[in-house]
Amino acid sequence: xxxxTSALAxxxxxxxxxxxxxxLQALEVAAQTAPDCLTAMGxxxxxxxxxVVLADSPGQFDALDTARVLKSxxxxxxxxxxxxxGPATTAERRWGLLEGGVDExxxxxxxxEVLRCRLNSALRLKHVHDQLGQxxxxxxxxxxxxxxxxxxxxxxxxNLKVRSITDGLTALYNYRYLMxxxxxxxxxxxxxGHDLSMIIVDLDxxxxxxxxxxxxxxDYALKEVAVVLKRCARESDLVARYAGDEFALVCPxxxxxxxxxxxxxxxxxxxxxDFVYKDKRVPVTLSLGTATYPEDAEVxxxxxxxxxxxxxxxxxxxxxRNCATSWHKIDPExxxxxxxxxxxxxxxxxxEDPKSRLELAAAxxxxxxxxxxxxxxxxxxxxxxxx
Numbered sequence: 001x002x003x004x005t006s007a008l009a010x011x012x013x014x015x016x017x018x019x020x021x022x023x024l025q026a027l028e029v030a031a032q033t034a035p036d037c038l039t040a041m042g043x044x045x046x047x048x049x050x051x052v053v054l055a056d057s058p059g060q061f062d063a064l065d066t067a068r069v070l071k072s073x074x075x076x077x078x079x080x081x082x083x084x085x086g087p088a089t090t091a092e093r094r095w096g097l098l099e100g101g102v103d104e105x106x107x108x109x110x111x112x113e114v115l116r117c118r119l120n121s122a123l124r125l126k127h128v129h130d131q132l133g134q135x136x137x138x139x140x141x142x143x144x145x146x147x148x149x150x151x152x153x154x155x156x157x158x159n160l161k162v163r164s165i166t167d168g169l170t171a172l173y174n175y176r177y178l179m180x181x182x183x184x185x186x187x188x189x190x191x192x193g194h195d196l197s198m199i200i201v202d203l204d205x206x207x208x209x210x211x212x213x214x215x216x217x218x219d220y221a222l223k224e225v226a227v228v229l230k231r232c233a234r235e236s237d238l239v240a241r242y243a244g245d246e247f248a249l250v251c252p253x254x255x256x257x258x259x260x261x262x263x264x265x266x267x268x269x270x271x272x273x274d275f276v277y278k279d280k281r282v283p284v285t286l287s288l289g290t291a292t293y294p295e296d297a298e299v300x301x302x303x304x305x306x307x308x309x310x311x312x313x314x315x316x317x318x319x320x321r322n323c324a325t326s327w328h329k330i331d332p333e334x335x336x337x338x339x340x341x342x343x344x345x346x347x348x349x350x351x352e353d354p355k356s357r358l359e360l361a362a363a364x365x366x367x368x369x370x371x372x373x374x375x376x377x378x379x380x381x382x383x384x385x386x387x
Contacts, residue, residue: 005123006030006048010040010066011055011084020053020084026112027119037061037069044073051122052079053106056097057086064100071101078129080122082106167241169219170226178240178248179302185252186302189293197259197292199249200309201229201266204285204321206245213277221275221284228273232266248306256295256326263288263324288324289313296327298339311338 007029011017017033024031034040043049052070056063067081082104083097094105103125104118165177173181182198189196203209203225210218225247229239233249242248251259267286275284289312293299298308308327315334316325327335 004028004030005050007051007053008040008043008049009033009053012036013057016055023112023115027116037066040066040070041073044070050126052081054081054083056083056089064097067102077133078126080126082118082122170223170241172226173238173240175240175242178238178242181238182250182302185250186293194253195255195292195295197251197254197290198305198309199259199263199288199290200242200313201247202287202313203245204287213282217277224273224275228269229266232262232269256292256328259290259292260326263290267324285322287313287316287321289316290324291327
């Protein structure tokens with residue numbers, strides 16, 4: 001034998017058991033016997049048994065049932081089972097044993113050489129099965145590690161995605177995500193004729209707050225304002241940090257009346273909110289500017305919506321702060337002056353959007369038909385006079 005093995009002979013007849021035991025010992029196999037299935041089960045469970053030899057003879061147990069039971073006890077490794085055929089074992093019986101899971105059927109009155117060949121064959125099969133089992137276990141462990149790493153990678157990617165669109169201080173969306181979301185909502189509004197409004201919010205005298213109470217309190221004020229805005233906004237609205245001390249709200253399906261009501265609600269909530277520094281309430285106020293598509297005719301692009309809301313915010317600043325201004329409520333002269341600043345296709349808001357240039361020109365003419373300077377068409381120089 002290439003290596004020393006341990007075998008178990010399960011034979012009810014003592015004479016037959018001794019004959020099988022002698023043959024196994026002649027092959028230098030460490031052998032032991034069991035008279036019945038229950039005894040064999042105990043030995044297989046408690047000891048290292050490399051193979052089992054069963055006697056197929058009438059008695060207290062059936063060889064095929066015993067083989068199945070003993071094999072099921074060693075789920076961790078392969079257990080070859082050989083059946084020693086008796087004089088009454090027919091060819092049909094041998095076929096049934098092999099079909100039922102027995103590895104080898106030894107002929108009646110087998111010799112030591114026959115047993116050697118069959119044992120070598122069974123042990124080679126066992127070796128291959130055991131190696132395959134070890135490989136499968138290693139693969140299962142590797143797959144489990146890969147799944148763990150994959151799950152961690154997905155979680156890390158999700159965290160990175162959240163961080164890439166989230167402001168680190170206020171936990172609101174950042175400027176990049178704001179503009180992406182605004183462009184998508186603008187396309188939807190233009191396609192289906194829905195209103196789309198925007199509010200830009202600015203903390204009044206924020207530099208004074210930082211200088212007076214320190215930057216930690218300034219960060220605290222920004223976070224508290226973010227909380228106020230989130231509480232006032234609807235679930236369908238997007239709240240984002242627009243710049244250092246500025247915030248933005250994008251409100252789909254919201255017209256002039258609704259956006260002005262929301263702006264008033266934000267102002268009232270901020271006035272009631274407690275901004276506390278060293279047990280002392282610090283007054284923090286906001287200035288707001290709003291614009292609406294398509295009710296504000298000048299809004300021909302997402303960037304224009306932002307621009308006009310920002311202009312309305314500047315108007316609130318000029319009016320003394322702590323208030324809200326809608327673009328359409330700014331006096332016509334001021335709006336006309338702002339529109340004149342947009343004259344010409346080279347303006348950053350219009351340079352790559354000819355459709356926006358045409359729409360804004362039509363809006364300017366509609367709102368101020370007497371003002372020829374509102375045309376966005378570039379002027380041509382007069383032709384040279386002929387001599």
